[in-house]
Structures are given as C-alpha cells and as structure tokens.
Amino acid sequence: MLYDELVHINPATYAPEPGIAESWTIDNLTFIFKIRENATFSDGSDLTADDVAFTYEQYLNPANASPRAGKYQIIKGAEEFIAGTADTVSGITVIDPKTISVELTEPNAAFLYNQRFIFVVPKALVGDQSGPDAEFYNAPVGAGPYVFESWSVGSDFVATANPNYWQEGKPAITSFTHRVIADANSLVLALESGDIDGSNYPAPTSRDQLQENADLQVIIPPFASPNGWLFNTTVEALSTPQARLAISMALDTATFAADSLLGIGEPGNGPIAPDSWAFYKELTPIPYDVEQAKALLAEAGVAEGTKIRFNVNQGNVLREDWLTYTQQALKQIGIEVVPELLEYATLSDQVTIQGAYEVTGVDFCGVTAEPSELYDQFYSGSAGNYSKVNDPELDDLLTQARRELDIDAAKEIYQQIQVKMLELVPMYFAWYRPFLHVVRQGYDGYTDSAAYGLFHTLEDWTYTAP
Amino acid sequence: MPPGVWSYLIRRTLILIPLLIGLSIVMFTLIHAAPGDPVVAMMGPTAAGNPQYVEQARANLGLDKPLPVQYIAWAKNLARGDFGTAYTFGNKPVLELIKGRFWATVMLQGIALLLGILIAIPIGIVSATRQYSKTDNAVTIFSFIGLALPNFWLALLLQIWVAVKLGWLPVISTGQANAEFPERIKYFILPVLVLVLPNIAYFARFMRSSMLEVKNQDYVTVARAKGLPNKSVLYRHSLRNALIPMITVIGLQIPTIIGGAVIIEQIFAWPGLGDLAVKAISQRDYPVILAITLLSGAVVMIVNLLVDVFYAIADPRVALS
Numbered sequence: 001m002l003y004d005e006l007v008h009i010n011p012a013t014y015a016p017e018p019g020i021a022e023s024w025t026i027d028n029l030t031f032i033f034k035i036r037e038n039a040t041f042s043d044g045s046d047l048t049a050d051d052v053a054f055t056y057e058q059y060l061n062p063a064n065a066s067p068r069a070g071k072y073q074i075i076k077g078a079e080e081f082i083a084g085t086a087d088t089v090s091g092i093t094v095i096d097p098k099t100i101s102v103e104l105t106e107p108n109a110a111f112l113y114n115q116r117f118i119f120v121v122p123k124a125l126v127g128d129q130s131g132p133d134a135e136f137y138n139a140p141v142g143a144g145p146y147v148f149e150s151w152s153v154g155s156d157f158v159a160t161a162n163p164n165y166w167q168e169g170k171p172a173i174t175s176f177t178h179r180v181i182a183d184a185n186s187l188v189l190a191l192e193s194g195d196i197d198g199s200n201y202p203a204p205t206s207r208d209q210l211q212e213n214a215d216l217q218v219i220i221p222p223f224a225s226p227n228g229w230l231f232n233t234t235v236e237a238l239s240t241p242q243a244r245l246a247i248s249m250a251l252d253t254a255t256f257a258a259d260s261l262l263g264i265g266e267p268g269n270g271p272i273a274p275d276s277w278a279f280y281k282e283l284t285p286i287p288y289d290v291e292q293a294k295a296l297l298a299e300a301g302v303a304e305g306t307k308i309r310f311n312v313n314q315g316n317v318l319r320e321d322w323l324t325y326t327q328q329a330l331k332q333i334g335i336e337v338v339p340e341l342l343e344y345a346t347l348s349d350q351v352t353i354q355g356a357y358e359v360t361g362v363d364f365c366g367v368t369a370e371p372s373e374l375y376d377q378f379y380s381g382s383a384g385n386y387s388k389v390n391d392p393e394l395d396d397l398l399t400q401a402r403r404e405l406d407i408d409a410a411k412e413i414y415q416q417i418q419v420k421m422l423e424l425v426p427m428y429f430a431w432y433r434p435f436l437h438v439v440r441q442g443y444d445g446y447t448d449s450a451a452y453g454l455f456h457t458l459e460d461w462t463y464t465a466p
Numbered sequence: 467m468p469p470g471v472w473s474y475l476i477r478r479t480l481i482l483i484p485l486l487i488g489l490s491i492v493m494f495t496l497i498h499a500a501p502g503d504p505v506v507a508m509m510g511p512t513a514a515g516n517p518q519y520v521e522q523a524r525a526n527l528g529l530d531k532p533l534p535v536q537y538i539a540w541a542k543n544l545a546r547g548d549f550g551t552a553y554t555f556g557n558k559p560v561l562e563l564i565k566g567r568f569w570a571t572v573m574l575q576g577i578a579l580l581l582g583i584l585i586a587i588p589i590g591i592v593s594a595t596r597q598y599s600k601t602d603n604a605v606t607i608f609s610f611i612g613l614a615l616p617n618f619w620l621a622l623l624l625q626i627w628v629a630v631k632l633g634w635l636p637v638i639s640t641g642q643a644n645a646e647f648p649e650r651i652k653y654f655i656l657p658v659l660v661l662v663l664p665n666i667a668y669f670a671r672f673m674r675s676s677m678l679e680v681k682n683q684d685y686v687t688v689a690r691a692k693g694l695p696n697k698s699v700l701y702r703h704s705l706r707n708a709l710i711p712m713i714t715v716i717g718l719q720i721p722t723i724i725g726g727a728v729i730i731e732q733i734f735a736w737p738g739l740g741d742l743a744v745k746a747i748s749q750r751d752y753p754v755i756l757a758i759t760l761l762s763g764a765v766v767m768i769v770n771l772l773v774d775v776f777y778a779i780a781d782p783r784v785a786l787s
Contacts, residue, residue, distance in 0.1 A: 065522040067509040137556070153555045153563055154570075154737030155640055179640045181735045182744070185622055190637040190735075193630045345502035345750055353506055353520070383517050 001159060001176075001458060002042075003119030003142035004166075006033060006052060007112060011449030011456045014277065014369040016112050020047065020120055020143060020166075026405065028107060033115075035098040041122050042147045042162045049100040053092045054123035056102070057081070060089065063130040071114040076103045107403040109410060110372040119144075145171045145459035154180070171459040172445075191216060191438055198439035200453035204262050205317070210438055215466075219437040222275040224450035226268045226366035227319065228430030229310065229326070230351075234388045235358045237308055242300035244425035248286045249293035250333045251326060253430045260321045264434035270418040271366050271374055271429055275450045277407065278371040278414040286422055293333050304334040311340035312361035313347050318433060319361045351386055360386075365427050369451040371414055372402045378426055389426035442466040470785075471775060478771050482764070489763045490544075490756065494537050497752055504529065504553050504750040527553060540756070550753035555745075560757045563742070568761075571731070571738035575723035578658050582665025583716060589666070590673020591705065597678065605670060612667025621660045621733045628656065638735040657734045661727070665719070672715050676708040683707070710780050717773035721766040724758075 008019035021033040039047040059066045060078050072078060076091025091103035104111060120143055126136050140148050145167070146159035157178040161171050179196055181187045188206040190196045192213055202210060211218045229247070231238045238244055253267035269285045272278050310326060312319035320341065327337040342350070344362075351357045351364065364386055365377040375398045376382045380390040397420060401413040421427075437454040439446065445461045448454050505523045524530045528539065543550055549560035593605040629637040639653040680686060681704060689703045728740035735741070739758060746754035778784045 062522050063526070065519055065526050067516055067519050067523075069519060070516045151556070152566060152737075153558060154567060154741060179638070179735070181638055181640070182741065183733045183735070186625065186638055186733050186735060189625045189630050193633065193637045195629075195637045343502070343748070345507040345748060346500075348506050348510070349501060349503040353503055 001146045002140055002144045002148055003121065004039075004144040005116045006055075006118035006120060007115035009113060009116045009369065009452075011447045011452045014113075014451070016115070019116075020052070020118075021115070024112075026112070028405075029104045031102045031104075031111065032095070033100050033102070035100065036166050037098060039143055039166045040164045041141050041143050042164055043122075043125075043141050044164055045122060045124065046097075047120060047122075047143050048097045049094040050097070051120050051123045052100050052118065053089075053094055054126070055118050055120050056092055057089060058121065058126070059117075061130060068114075068117055071110070071117065074104050074106060074108050074111070076105050107405060108372075109402055109404055110370050113370045146176065149175070165459070167459060172462045173458060176458060191440075194440070197443065198437075198454060200435070200437050200455070202436045202438050203317075204264055204434045204436050207262065207264065207436055210436065215441050217439050217441055217443070219439070219448050219454070220264055221435050221437050221448050221453075222273070222450040223266065223432035224273050224275065224368040224435075225363050225433040226271060226273060226429040226431075227322070227361065227363050227433050228268060228428040229359050229361060230365055230387055230427040231425070232355070232358050232360075232387060233390075233426060234355075235308070237302050237306050238358065240300040241424050242296045243302050244428070245286065245423075246293040246296035246300065246302070246333060247330065247335065248425055248428040248430070249289050249296070250335075251329050251428070251430060252288045254288065256322065256325050257431050260318060260325065261431060261434055264436075265318070266432050268429040268431045271377075271421050271427070272371055272414065272418060273366065273368040273432070273450065276368050276371060278411060280415040280418045283415075283418050283422070286425075286428065290332050297333055297335075302335070305336055306334070307336045307338050309338045309340055309358040310361065311342050311347055311350075311357060311359070313344040314341040315344075322361055322431070352384075355386065355388070363433070366429055371410075374398060374417065375402045378421070387426035389424060391420075391424055394420050394424060471778065475771070475775065478774075482767050482771075485767060486760065486764060487541075490541070490760055491537070493756055493759045494540070495533070497755055498533055498536075500750075502750045504752060507748070507750045508553060540753075549757045552746075552754050553751045554749045555742075555751070555754070560753045563754065564739070564757055564761065567737060567739045567742045570736065571727060571740065572723060574654065574657055574731075574736060574738060575661065575727055577654065578661035578665055579716075579719060579723065581658070581662050582669055585662075586666045586669030587673050587709075587712075589670045591677060591700075593670065593674045594677030594681070595700065602674075605674070609667040609671045612663045613671075615663065617660050617664065618729050618733060620663070621656070621730060624656050624659065625733075640735045640737060657730055657736060660730055668719075669712070669715065672712060673708070676711050677704060680704045680708045706780075710777070713773055713776050713780060717769050717776075720769045721762065724762045724765050 005019045006021050007024070008017045009015070010017050020035060020039050022036045024031060024033045033052070035047065035049060035052065041047055056072055056075065058064055059069050059072050060081055062082055069082075073082070075089055077086060077089045078091065080086040081089045093101045093103075095101055122141055125141055126134070129136050143166070145162055145165050147162045149158040149160050151157040158175065160175040161173075165171070181190055181196070184203045187199060188202050188209065191199060191202065191210065194215070207218065210216055231244050233239055233244075257265050257267045267285065270280065270283050272280070310323055312323045314320075323339050327339055330337050347360065347362060351360050351362070367373045376384040378385055378387065378389055378394060379398045380395050394417070397413055397417045401410055401417060404410040404413060437448055439454060442463050442465055443461055444464070446454055447457050447460070449456055504527065505520050508523070509519075521530070528536060531539075540550065549564070551557055552560050552563055555563055589605055593602045596602050625637050629635050635652050635655055639657060645653060686699060686703055689699045724739055727736070727738060728744055730736065731738045731740040732744060742754065743758050746758065
C-alpha cells in the first residue's frame with residue numbers, strides 16, 4: 001500500500017504485470033526493467049533506477065537480516081556484496097535514470113515473480129540507516145497508492161491517498177484504517193455493527209451469521225492452503241514411502257471435509273493449490289483404502305501398536321478436529337497416535353529449527369502463487385525441507401522446474417513433480433483450509449485472491465453508497 | 467501520621483530493590499528456558515529456510531551470547547532506565563510502548579475500580595443496616611449473579627445487544643485513542659460495564675460483612691449506650707472501623723489492574739497492557755515480556771507496602787516495625 005512493487009502480480013491469475021516497471025525484457029540470465037517516467041515517491045521526488053538498485057541492496061545487506069535475502073542471492077555479485085568484499089552488486093547495472101539491468105548467475109523461474117517484493121524505497125531518505133528500527137520507518141515514504149498518516153501500536157494504522165501516485169485518478173478510496181482485532185467473535189460482530197468495513201479473517205464458522213446480514217458481501221475465496229500431515233522422514237516408522245502412504249490411505253478425507261470443513265473446504269490433492277497455473281488437473285488423489293493401508297504397513301515393517309506423535313497448533317479448531325479424526329482413523333490400521341497440541345511459536349521452533357517432531361499438521365508446505373517454492377520445501381539440500389525427504393529423482397525435477405523459464409515446459413515438469421510427490425508422500429495434502437473474505441455492500445472493483453486476500457489492489461476499489 | 471512511618475517506608479523501599487533484581491533473574495531465566503524462538507516467531511517458518519538469516523537476526527538481537535552475558539547487558543541498560551527495543555511492534559522502544567498501553571489500561575481499570583468502590587460501599591452499608599430485609603436480599607442475589615457471570619460471556623452479550631442490535635455503541639474500542647473527549651466516552655462504556663459489575667458485587671459483599679462484624683463490637687454498644695444518635699453511631703463509629711478491612715480488599719484488587727484485563731482487552735480490542743502482554747508472549751518478544759512482568763511485580767510490591775502504611779494510619783492499634 002505505502003510502497004509500490006517493481007512488478008505487480010495479478011491477484012487472480014498470478015501472472016506478472018507492469019508495476020513500477022512499465023516493461024521488461026528477459027534474455028536468459030539478464031533482466032532489463034524500464035521504469036515508468038511518471039513514477040515518483042509520495043514526497044514528489046523522482047523514482048529512479050538508483051532507488052531500485054538500492055532496494056535490492058537493502059535485501060542483501062546482512063545488517064538488515066532480511067528473510068527474503070535468499071530470493072536475490074542468485075544475482076551476480078550478491079555473494080561478494082553479502083560477504084563484504086564488494087561495495088556494490090556487480091550484476092546490477094543502472095543503464096540510465098529509468099532503466100536498470102539485473103544479471104543472474106543461473107536461470108531462475110521465480111525471479112520475475114520475486115520482483116513483487118521489490119518495494120522501492122527512496123535512497124535519499126533511507127541512506128545508510130539499516131535494520132527494521134531505522135528512523136525512516138517512523139515516517140515512511142514510498143511510491144504506493146497510499147501515504148502513511150498515523151499509527152500508534154495497538155491502535156489504528158491510518159493512510160491517505162498519495163497525490164503523486166503514478167496511476168492517474170487512483171485510488172478512489174481516499175483513506176483507509178487498519179485495525180487489529182484479536183478476538184474472533186468480536187471481529188464478526190465488528191463487521192456486523194459497521195465498526196470495520198471488511199476483513200480477510202472472519203472464522204469460517206461464522207459464515208451463516210454473516211451471510212444473513214444484507215449489508216455484507218461474503219466471498220468464499222479459492223483454496224490457497226493445503227493442510228494435512230507433514231512427515232518427518234528421518235523417524236524410523238515413517239522412513240518408507242509405504243508407511244507414509246498407508247497412513248494417508250487410512251484417512252477418509254471426503255468424510256472429514258464433509259463433516260468438519262463447514263461445507264466450504266474440500267479434500268486436497270497434491271502440493272499445488274487448484275488455483276495455480278501449475279496445478280495438474282488429472283492428478284489422481286491418494287484413495288481411501290483401509291485394507292491396502294494395512295498391507296502397505298505390513299510391507300513397510302511397521303509393527304502393530306506403533307506410537308507416532310502428531311502435533312497441531314492449539315486454537316486452530318479445524319486442525320484440532322483433524323488430529324482427533326486422525327487419531328481414531330489410524331486405530332484401524334494399528335497405529336497409536338500420540339496427540340500434541342502446541343502453542344504456535346513452540347511448534348514452529350520444534351519443527352523448523354530443532355527438527356524434533358514426528359508428524360505436524362501445520363501448513364509449512366504447499367504452494368499457490370509461485371510453485372518453485374516447492375524447491376525450498378522438498379529439495380533435499382534446502383534448509384526449508386522439514387520432512388528431510390531425500391529423493392534424487394524429485395531433486396532433479398525440482399531443480400529443472402526452478403530453472404525453466406517457459407511456462408508450458410514448466411507445467412509439464414510440475415505434472416511429474418505432483419505425481420512424484422503423491423508416491424513419496426513427504427506430506428499428505430489432505431484438505432484445503434477454508435477462508436471467508438467479507439466486505440461491506442457498496443465497495444466494488446476488488447479482485448479477491450486466494451493468496452493475497454481481498455485488499456491487495458485497494459487502489460482499484462470504488463465505493464458507492466448502497 | 468503514626469511514628470516511624472518514614473523510616474519504615476524507606477526500609478521497605480530498599481528491600482524492594484533486591485526483590486526486583488531477584489524477580490528479574492527468575493523471569494529472564496524462565497522466559498529463555500520456555501520453548502519457542504523469537505526469530506522464528508517473528509518471521510514464521512520461512513526463517514529456518516534461511517539459516518544465514520536466523521544467525522544474523524539472532525546476532526542483531528544479541529541472542530547469540532551466553533545467557534548471563536545477555537542478562538548483564540540487559541540489566542546494565544535497565545539501570546540507566548533503558549528497557550531496550552521491542553523485537554516486534556514496529557521495533558519501538560519498550561518504555562514508549564508500555565507507557566501508552568499502561569495509561570490505556572489504568573484508565574479503563576481505574577474507572578472500573580473507582581466506580582465499583584463508590585457504588586458498592588453505600589450498597590454494602592444499606593444492606594448491613596437492614597440485614598435480611600428485601601433490599602438486603604436483593605443485594606445478595608445481585609452480588610452472587612455479579613460474581614458468577616463469566617466476564618467474556620457478559621461482554622459478548624453486551625456486544626451483540628447494545629452494539630450490534632441496537633447500534634448504540636461500538637463493538638470494539640481500538641479507535642478510542644484517537645477520539646476526542648465526549649466522543650471518546652462511548653468506547654469506554656461497554657468494557658467498563660463488564661469490569662465494574664463484579665467489582666460492585668465483590669466490594670458490596672465485603673462492605674456488608676465488615677459492617678455486620680463491627681455492629682456487635684463493644685465500642686458500638688458503648689456509643690449507643692452513651693445515647694449518641696443513630697447516624698453518628700453509624701458514620702463515626704461503625705463505618706470508619708468497617709472501612710479498614712476494605713483497604714486490604716481494594717489493595718488486593720489493584721495489581722489486577724495491570725494483569726487482570728487480558729481477556730476483556732482482547733475482546734474489546736482495547737490497546738492496553740493485557741493485550742500487549744498476550745501478543746508479546748506469542749511473539750516471544752523478550753524485552754517487552756520482561757518489562758511487563760517487572761512492572762506488575764513492582765506494582766504488587768508497592769501496593770502491598772502502601773496497604774500496610776494505610777493500615778497504620780487508619781488503625782492506631784497497628785504498629786509499623
């Protein structure tokens with residue numbers, strides 16, 4: 001909202017679209033971005049290629065410890081810049097004030113998508129401030145559709161329309177207020193009473209109540225979040241694909257979805273959400289078959305009565321239900337589920353840093369907008385491969401897909417990946433988590449998005465009193 | 467002032483210092499021993515996907531040093547009045563963060579406490595002077611209801627009826643910090659109402675039994691025997707003495723001002739300390755958690771001290787030593 005992105009991503013199709021960069025050319029390893037002539041910061045100063053180059057450097061600057069640094073480390077000379085042996089990134093060249101060229105060390109399909117995180121900041125104002133507590137952020141200046149107005153912690157965040165925004169006549173909504181409401185009931189009631197105009201987070205359980213209210217538009221977004229069980233493949237009982245497949249087959253996801261997902265969720269199928277261009281529509285889901293599950297388990301040599309720890313984060317009602325259901329269902333095949341309800345920060349630490357878990361129900365894996373994130377989640381050498389799955393064939397496919405710039409060729413590789421993932425089952429993608437997006441009547445022009453929510457393109461919104 | 471108050475105050479205040487240091491050591495150790503990691507909580511699972519980032523972020527926060535070194539660095543800053551910078555919450559200085567929240571909470575809870583006392587004391591007196599009358603029974607029933615109602619349930623009910631169905635008041639209170647005076651009152655009404663009801667019930671019960679106890683004391687009988695008018699017996703002899711135990715009861719309620727409103731602050735999205743504490747804990751924001759626990763600890767100790775002093779002032783039989 002406050003900062004504009006170098007490249008916009010269409011919130012419905014996830015296709016790259018012009019943003020601060022009005023056009024670009026890609027020549028295998030070299031990206032040349034042409035910056036809009038009329039792109040300026042909200043203080044009226046011109047937005048130039050220097051500012052864009054500076055923004056890349058901010059991600060790579062170790063003092064900022066950016067979790068997104070990895071997305072830009074493939075730029076030529078980035079490693080030297082990070083190590084401190086170079087003052088600039090050699091792969092980034094400012095050709096003229098409105099043109100910048102970025103050279104990579106290897107082909108990367110996600111690089112164009114990742115330009116959406118290049119929220120251009122003014123070099124003149126940020127200067128050598130570093131870290132998230134820099135003075136700049138007390139009165140931030142960006143090139144987005146809105147300008148920072150006020151914020152006190154725990155209270156409203158207010159922003160108003162940027163008069164210098166490059167899209168003429170936008171935004172039509174001249175200001176917005178962002179409120180944090182921790183309590184789920186209060187959130188729904190605040191929507192009903194008009195305390196707030198919209199939210200991405202009403203609990204799906206409140207659907208009927210919200211739909212009865214004629215003042216509200218209730219939108220059920222496409223699925224973005226495949227849930228299920230992520231297996232730690234280094235645990236002995238879970239080390240074979242047969243054992244993991246057996247557990248998956250013993251779970252009747254159709255019944256679970258019908259009973260527990262409030263008529264909004266659905267059984268899952270593979271790691272890529274159905275809304276993505278990479279989703280393989282003919283993918284055959286893992287069937288529900290208790291007899292075969294028993295046979296597979298015997299084949300894998302998992303003894304009757306084996307205890308396996310399954311964890312979910314406390315307070316997520318759907319995942320808690322899923323855990324209870326799983327506990328009962330796995331009794332049929334002789335697996336004793338040891339249920340663990342953990343607070344989110346504890347669970348997250350256990351799974352991601354310590355690796356001290358057996359099976360988790362939190363959605364650390366699965367993708368929507370950018371399928372090459374599967375590389376980070378399941379490539380054997382990725383630090384984000386929490387299942388520790390290690391399969392040379394899968395590694396090879398993931399590497400190929402990540403380097404494939406042609407979308408049709410990439411689609412084919414992703415088909416193979418999805419089939420492969422259902423054979424290896426490092427994670428059983430069992431169901432899609434339902435969400436509700438709600439906005440007051442009268443608002444129009446929004447694009448609802450599974451990955452980004454309702455408000456991502458607020459600059460396109462209009463309001464006419466109903 | 468009874469003799470020795472000042473030396474007593476100074477002595478007790480000096481004892482506070484080692485107590486607070488002890489508390490801070492215990493809290494520091496406990497917080498770091500608890501599972502969970504601030505860096506992971508801050509950035510989510512993507513953090514671990516980038517070990518270089520985790521290391522750097524840890525170093526930036528000083529979490530890579532041994533625990534005693536971290537404690538001493540933190541304590542040194544604290545001695546200079548610097549509570550450090552929050553890991554989250556826009557990386558604001560902890561003191562600034564807590565100041566704003568502290569007043570929001572104190573205002574809400576203070577109003578609820580004061581109103582509670584002001585309403586409960588007359589009710590308790592009337593109830594005691596007319597023991598077993600209809601009024602007394604009504605007060606008793608009201609008190610039990612007031613104490614038994616779960617506050618989150620009452621809050622929800624009021625939100626549905628008063629805010630949504632009738633549309634008289636806002637459901638949540640987030641906007642109040644920016645609102646001007648008369649407009650601002652409406653944000654207070656529902657949360658204050660929810661907090662004040664149990665206060666009234668609790669204080670009224672205490673006031674009633676305290677009055678009843680005093681009523682049969684010898685000095686009241688003497689006062690009556692002297693032929694003093696009823697009013698004078700009631701206000702000068704009974705009430706003054708009956709109020710003494712109330713000091714303890716109210717003193718016990720004051721520390722809950724800091725920590726007691728967690729649920730209500732969450733429900734009404736009230737930007738106070740309880741809300742901050744919950745968020746800080748789930749984010750493992752160590753400096754903020756430490757500051758809030760120290761503050762609550764200090765408030766408990768100071769209030770206890772003040773209760774003791776007030777006791778000595780109110781009741782000459784109590785000696786400070």
